[in-house]
Amino acid sequence: MLFDLIIIGAGPAGLTAGIYARTRKLNTLIIDATVPGGQLASLYPEKAIENYPGLVQTEAGALSGNLVNHAKSMGCELREHERALGIENAGDHLRVRTEKGTHETKAVILAIGMGLFKPRKLGAKGETEFEGKGVYYKMPEKETLLGKDVIFVGGGNSALEMALLACDNSGACVVHRRDLFRADEAIVERVHSSNIETMMTSEVVEIRGKDRVESVVIKQGDKLIERKADAVVVNIGTANEPEDMTRWGVEAEGGLIKVDTDMCTSRKGVFACGDAVAYRGKYKQIVVACGEAAIASNSAYKFIKEPYWAETHK
Ligand SMILES: Cc1cc2nc3c(=O)[nH]c(=O)nc-3n(C[C@H](O)[C@H](O)[C@H](O)COP(=O)(O)OP(=O)(O)OC[C@H]3O[C@@H](n4cnc5c(N)ncnc54)[C@H](O)[C@@H]3O)c2cc1C
Known part of the structure; x- marks a missing residue:
């Protein structure tokens, strides 16, 4: 099966990218190496979140649960416990290689958050x-x-x-x-x-x-x-593993993925968002990850569909 879009990582960035992709009716698969929800679910589910706009206070676990339900209800296909290992070129398309097999797609969004770091x-x-x-x-x-x-x-x-x-x-x-x-x-x-x-x-x-x-x-x-x-x-930060980045074939800096303001990486058809990306002024927060995800999803849509109103990313 050929997907329009594969999103690697089901944290706030990946799930939001999926929600936006589905508003454009893109046939979307989200893959996560562990369980969906990202750091909110795996690192601090009981912690209060007090800076997510519109929610005066919520628990991280509840917020990630809502994001997962939202992405599913929009029609995203979600696969957990499936680690992505690399992206290969496959003719006009891309092929995402995982521990469990391969998936063909027209575009990829990397939303791998802290996954690359120890x-x-x-x-x-x-x-x-x-x-x-x-x-x-x-x-x-x-x-x-x-x-x-x-x-x-x-x-x-x-x-x-x-x-x-x-x-x-x-x-x-x-x-x-x-x-x-x-x-x-x-x-x-x-x-x-x-x-x-x-x-x-x-x-x-x-x-x-x-x-x-x-x-x-x-x-x-x-x-x-x-x-x-x-x-x-x-809790003294994360050690970057720049060599791990080579698996995605994208340009990286200090162990983070370089993106432009459209959330395009250096590789055609591959976009990125969330904690995994670097640019001047980057602030690692949920709301920032979600904002970048909306842009990445929109850029992927323009790349895939080439609508008359958009400049192309091809
Ligand atoms: C203790 C703590 C408290 C925080 N509190 C707040 C707060 O109050 N407010 C706030 O705004 N931010 C907070 N943050 C920051 C916030 O958690 C991050 O900015 C946010 O989670 C980034 O989302 P993300 O989707 O980019 O990455 P992540 O949440 O890291 O999600 C990435 C996902 O990708 C998956 N993944 C990685 N590699 C692969 C692979 N190869 N294949 C498949 N899946 C993969 C991972 O399993 C993970 O589920 C906090 C962070 C910490 C550590």
């Missing part, structure tokens, strides 16, 4: 040994932190929001290597008015324990402080 590691002694045994790179289920001492490492929105999520039912401490947080002021204010402890200009240098994490050693200036910890949640 969480950045602390480089602390014991970190690798205790990965999954108390060391996490995404928020563990809230219940598992009940009554526990949890160290959150990082100073951006993600680290602080995860600490805020946990602070009601655990002893949370944020360790940040600088003297100021880089998170939004509103989030920093909530941290300071919560029961979360903060340790600035500090670094976790060692993680200790027998079978699981039992304590961490924190370097603060010249001092080394050992404190009890049941879990360490690391």
Whole structure:
């Protein structure tokens, strides 16, 4: 079967691109390597979202669920647990190769978000040994932190929001290597008015324990402080894997896909949107991913259908 459009990634960007594609009646397949919903479903489903326009407050899991239902109700075909491995040229068309087979399409939108990145590691002694045994790179289920001492490492929105999520039912401490947080002021204010402890200009240098994490050693200036910890949640960004980008045959910069203002990549018929793309001023937010997705979908439509009113992308 030949699809009009295949969207790789079913996060906010991919799902929105699908919704827009269906308003143009494009025969659309969305593929995701895991479950649909992107970071909202897999990283922080219980977190409150307070900056999605029109919704004063919602939970990430509920918002991603609505996006999935919307895309399905518009007629997008959705396949989960199918990782895309590459895009090949197939005559006039493109062929998306996945773990499960191949799909022919006229155009592709890459909406792979953080899929190409690995969480950045602390480089602390014991970190690798205790990965999954108390060391996490995404928020563990809230219940598992009940009554526990949890160290959150990082100073951006993600680290602080995860600490805020946990602070009601655990002893949370944020360790940040600088003297100021880089998170939004509103989030920093909530941290300071919560029961979360903060340790600035500090670094976790060692993680200790027998079978699981039992304590961490924190370097603060010249001092080394050992404190009890049941879990360490690391949120210090992502390490780009530029070589992974070669699989899509598109130009990349610093591990992110280069796009123009039409969300066109350097490859004919391949568009991109969301956290995976780079341009001056890029801001990794849900609403930005959705906005870019609308543009990418419109550009794909113009490429596929060549309507009389549009300049062509061929
Ligand atoms: C802790 C945290 C809190 C946040 N809070 C907010 C907030 O309050 N408000 C806000 O606006 N933003 C927030 N963000 C940012 C927001 O989550 C992202 O900007 C948004 O998820 C980007 O959407 P996306 O669709 O581009 O990527 P993603 O959400 O990362 O989705 C990409 C999808 O592509 C799939 N994928 C990747 N590679 C492949 C492949 N090869 N084949 C098939 N599928 C693939 C992945 O499985 C994933 O489902 C937060 C981020 C974090 C980490």
